[in-house]
Every structure is written in structure tokens, then in C-alpha cells.
Amino acid sequence: MKPITLHNKTFEVFIPETEIAAIVHSMAHNINNARIKDPLFISVLNGSFMFSSDIMKKITLPNTEISFVKLSSYSGTQTTGEVSKLIGLGQDIRNRNIIILEDIIDTGITLEKIISLLEKEEVADIKVATLLFKPEAYTKEIPIDFIGKSIPNDFVVGYGLDYDEIGRNLPHIFKLKN
Ligand code: XMP
Ligand code: MG
Numbered sequence: 001m002k003p004i005t006l007h008n009k010t011f012e013v014f015i016p017e018t019e020i021a022a023i024v025h026s027m028a029h030n031i032n033n034a035r036i037k038d039p040l041f042i043s044v045l046n047g048s049f050m051f052s053s054d055i056m057k058k059i060t061l062p063n064t065e066i067s068f069v070k071l072s073s074y075s076g077t078q079t080t081g082e083v084s085k086l087i088g089l090g091q092d093i094r095n096r097n098i099i100i101l102e103d104i105i106d107t108g109i110t111l112e113k114i115i116s117l118l119e120k121e122e123v124a125d126i127k128v129a130t131l132l133f134k135p136e137a138y139t140k141e142i143p144i145d146f147i148g149k150s151i152p153n154d155f156v157v158g159y160g161l162d163y164d165e166i167g168r169n170l171p172h173i174f175k176l177k178n
Contacts, residue, residue, distance in 0.1 A: 003177060004170070006163045011174035015149065020131075020159055020173065023148040024051065027129060028058030030146055031099065036127065038063040040096045044114060045070045045088070046168065047103035050160035051131045055101065067091065071114060084113045094122045102130040103160050108140030115142060132156065132173075 001013040015023075039061050043052035045068050056066055069088040098118060105111055111128065118126055129146035136153045157163045158170030167174070 001172065004174060006157060006167050009163065010177040011157055011163075011167075012177045013172050014151075014154075014156060014175040015159075015173040017159075017171040020171075021054070023131065024054045025058060027131075027146050027148050028055050031055075031129060032058075032060050034127070034145075036061060036097050036099065036125075038097060039065070039099050040093060041066040041099045041101055042089075042118070043068045043101040044103075044110075047160045047162065048101050048131075050168070051103050052101045055129075069114075071110060071117075084117065086114065086117045089121075092121075093118070095124045098123050098126045100126065100128045102128065104132040104134070104156070105130045105144060106134045106137045108138050108142060111142060111144075112140050131159075 001016065003010050003012045005011075041052070041056065041059070041064065043049070043066060052066065052068075056064075067089060069086045072085050072087050073082045100111070100114060102111065105128075115126055127145040128142070130144055131148040133144060133147045133150045134153055135150050155163070155176040156173050157167035158173045160168050161173065162168045
């Protein structure tokens with residue numbers, strides 16, 4: 001497959017869509033086998049939209065629900081410094097079994113923020129499913145329950161992932177060409 005150009009940078013195919021489909025299928029199988037009771041999947045937008053859509057079609061757990069959130073940073077009025085907030089979580093999630101759906105976990109900073117915000121809502125359990133994981137960049141101790149593929153520390157785009165907001169629509173995952 002031919003390399004592509006996004007914002008004047010060249011990207012080459014790294015994980016073709018057939019391989020993505022196999023990875024997603026296998027992750028769904030593992031999640032189904034975990035027999036999580038009345039699961040509430042929480043898809044972290046924007047990057048996870050395509051992964052979430054594909055994996056949800058393969059989830060067979062009874063009473064499955066999905067909700068979509070976005071992590072926003074804003075400057076608080078009282079304190080200085082960044083405060084994070086989860087936008088989009090409309091319902092009461094107390095005592096729910098949560099499965100976070102992430103497109104990619106890099107340093108783990110985003111994941112840690114999301115988990116601490118969900119814990120404040122007194123959920124019963126939190127599991128994490130990520131399509132891609134960069135073990136060399138990960139700085140946290142939080143265990144990741146379902147990993148699609150561990151990848152080197154390269155910048156990737158496509159299948160929901162963006163380079164400065166473009167490239168999310170690409171069916172394959174590309175990596176920056178050196
Ligand atoms: P952290 O470091 O908080 O990063 O785990 C997670 C968020 O950073 C973005 N990210 C990427 N986005 N290609 C992308 O398009 C990448 O290779 C990449 N690495 C990190 C992404 O938004 C993710 O949620
Ligand atoms: Mg991004």
C-alpha cells in the first residue's frame with residue numbers, strides 16, 4: 001500500500017484494516033469471556049469512535065450499555081492549574097462495572113485522569129481495553145486488562161487516531177515514516 005501525506009508529513013501503512021479487524025475480534029472474545037456483569041462501556045472520544053463501533057458489534061455480554069465521554073481541561077476559577085473534567089457522562093454510574101475503551105495508551109496520563117474521575121462516581125469496577133499500547137512510553141502502574149497490540153514509540157494515525165485532527169477516517173493505521 002502506498003504511503004500517504006498528512007500536513008506535509010509522510011506516513012506508511014503499519015496495521016492494515018484486515019489485521020485491525022482480527023485484533024478487534026480477539027479483544028471482543030477476551031472481553032466476552034471475562035463475563036462482566038451488566039457492563040457499561042465508556043468510549044473516550046474522539047480517537048476511540050471507530051474502535052468502539054467495531055468492537056461493540058462483537059460484544060455478546062447481556063445488558064451491555066455504551067456511553068461516550070470526552071476529557072476536557074479547563075482552568076478553574078478558584079485555583080490556578082489545569083483541572084480535568086469528563087464531558088458527556090449523563091447517567092448515574094454508581095456501582096456499575098465499567099470498561100473504558102481507548103484507542104491508544106501512551107504515557108498513561110490521560111487514562112489515570114479518566115480513572116480518577118470515574119472513581120469519584122463510586123463505580124463498582126473499572127477495566128481498561130485499549131486497541132494500541134506503547135509500553136516504552138507508559139509511566140503508570142495501572143494495569144491494562146485488554147490490549148489489542150503493543151507498538152513501539154512511533155506516532156500513528158488512522159482508524160480514529162489523528163495527526164492534528166486529520167487522518168481519523170483512514171481505514172488502516174499508519175505510522176510516521178522516518
Ligand atoms: P497518554 O500519553 O495520556 O496519551 O497516554 C493518550 C492520548 O494521546 C494521544 N496519542 C496519540 N495520538 N497517535 C495519535 O494520533 C499517537 O501515536 C498517539 N500517542 C498518543 C491520544 O489522543 C491518546 O488518547
Ligand atoms: Mg489526538
